[in-house]
Amino acid sequence: MSWPKDIVLVGAGNVAWHLGRQLAHCGLCVSYVWSRSAEKATALANHLGCPGGNTLQDIPPRAALYLIAVKDDAIAAVAATLAQVIAPGALVLHTAGATPSTVLSPYFSHYGVFYPLQTFSRDREVDFKTIPLCLFTAQQADYPAVANLARLLSTKVYAVSDEQRAQLHLAAIFVNNFTNYLQHISRSLLREHNLPEELVQPLLMETILKLQDLTPREAQTGPAIREDQATIERHLAMLHDHPQWADIYTILTAGIKHDLG
Amino acid sequence: MSWPKDIVLVGAGNVAWHLGRQLAHCGLCVSYVWSRSAEKATALANHLGCPGGNTLQDIPPRAALYLIAVKDDAIAAVAATLAQVIAPGALVLHTAGATPSTVLSPYFSHYGVFYPLQTFSRDREVDFKTIPLCLFTAQQADYPAVANLARLLSTKVYAVSDEQRAQLHLAAIFVNNFTNYLQHISRSLLREHNLPEELVQPLLMETILKLQDLTPREAQTGPAIREDQATIERHLAMLHDHPQWADIYTILTAGIKHDLG
Structure with a gap:
């Protein structure tokens, strides 16, 4: 997979904000922002110049990548929701440090992790290029595309297993x-x-x-x-x-x- | 007391090196470096362009200020040695964080503390101007001169009592x-x-x-x-x-x- 292709952000918290801004900054296309909170989804979507909301039906079903950036304990429920609307075979990654990738395995065949190792605050700028991006894909064939994307965002890209993470x-x-x-x-x-x-x-x-x-x-x-x-x-x-x-x-x-x- | 007047460094460890270099950098006169180790004293003295050694008799007896920058547990012994050669009424300050100023009281009437709050390594440059200098003088009348000197070296000068320090x-x-x-x-x-x-x-x-x-x-x-x-x-x-x-x-x-x- 070559970039740019479209990416859906699932979540609109601190990680989603910083990641979304860096995606936009690097010329990548965020095609939708979904969040349980319509207000937060819209705020980030407006910032990125794309549609957004809490409406499942509006999520593009054939995006190149779905990035789930929600609290650890919400990942499973959000994945279950997402699985109802997106195409089978879509690539879905979560961004959490403390949750195994396998939380996604009941819902998707192409899944993994895209973990930016940094502490994010809404109002603090960070130099995203220096943030280590720790990657894992359940299917090896998915890894090169994810790594290519990561290298557009940061100079520090690492393959990190669930156990290592x-x-x-x-x-x-x-x-x-x-x-x-x-x-x-x-x-x-x-x-x-x-x-x-x-x-x-x-x-x-x-x-x-x-x-x-x-x-x-x-x-x-x-x-x-x-x-x-x-x-x-x-x-x-x-x-x-x-x-x-x-x-x-x-x-x-x-x-x-x-x-x- | 107005500066520049001459200062004797008693000690040639990490603190003495960094302090001595900043004194020289600010145009102040280090007139002698004494250390129990003649080799270390000479090394720092050569660096500062002044005499140095472990010879008591060579210590200028009427310097404006004596700065004792040795390990905490050596301060008392060094003060006792120093008291044998310098003029009564000389101003003597130690640079230690963990030792009360009163360790000097048996030996001198004008004493105090000149504590640079930083971790020093020989080979690491630090921006001395940003280092907090924590000052105390047993006699209030000595304080203004010490503070004037400190303000030549750093932008951060604080009056700090023994208990506070x-x-x-x-x-x-x-x-x-x-x-x-x-x-x-x-x-x-x-x-x-x-x-x-x-x-x-x-x-x-x-x-x-x-x-x-x-x-x-x-x-x-x-x-x-x-x-x-x-x-x-x-x-x-x-x-x-x-x-x-x-x-x-x-x-x-x-x-x-x-x-x-």
Whole structure:
């Protein structure tokens, strides 16, 4: 399959918005936006200059590709709905990190995954070209066309199995969810002691930039790796009013000693 | 005190290197570099175009400022040594995050702290102008001169008490040490499943950039904040061979639910 051919977006949330805009930006044709919410479907469709709505009957039945970009727990129901209107043999991919491709197997013979590994917010521009696109197709013969499409959108295209994608999603939880939460703890400590929260922002940025040149093992510093027990105990005493953060401090300190010490 | 006047660097490690280079870059005069290691002192001194060594007698006794940039547990001993050669009434500041200024009080009447809040590596350039300089002087009258000097080096100058600095250093542990360790876990999971480690780098960068516009509370996503127990349990099962990482996953998930849920 060569591109451009038309693509139907099924979903109008953050992922669908960013993906849809990049498809349009790269000159690809989104022929319809469907969402359970007619309002959200229309908003994205208007943005992309195509029809959209929550009407099953208006979905083009012979599009080249259907991209299901809805919440993980809605994928199966949306797939069941979609299967009622599109041509048998159509290619259907979902965009989720944590859901196996096989959620689509009861409904389609040509299915797979088109997972952009990034955290999307509606109002934040991201450089889509740098976003890893993690691809899987149940039928090998479908892979080249999906990869061709992906390479139009991003410079980073990877073949990733269901099992690998589950692990990748777990790794992403550590990178995004947990890292973000550590910043919450840090900023809370600053606030409680009348220190400006932005004080640690340059440190955070350098911590991350370092990891472009060094492994985390090489970049690790601090009392845990130095086995500086006096500092560790002073810090735990300072966290006396936050037993949960003290537990987090203890377990991460033990982890650093165990893994990197 | 107006600058430039001469400054003696006591120490020749990563902090002394970066600080010394910025002093020179800003046209300030480093008149001597002392270190317990003559070799390291000479290397930095040569770089700065001044004398240096481990010889007490060569330290200028009437410099405008002595900056002690050595490991925390060496500060007291170095201060005791320094006190033998410099003029009474000299201004002496240490650069450490985790050590109270009062470690210097047995030796000097004019003392304080000049703490650059950043993680330094010898071979990595950092934009020193953006590094927060956290200042304290035991005698209020010394503060304006120290702040004037700091403002020549960086655009970010803060008055930070000993107690605040201890909390700031603790907050920095969460931002740097623990964040870095989470990346170790994440990359290890990728490696174990034959996925390229750089796959999550764009996600990490966007996670951090988001925090320039959003609070961590606003930026928090993932199964913990959604209370998606099925995903959490699947992830814990995937961490079966890494009980320590499973514990970390559990405690951070509980923390997100508790603090942000």
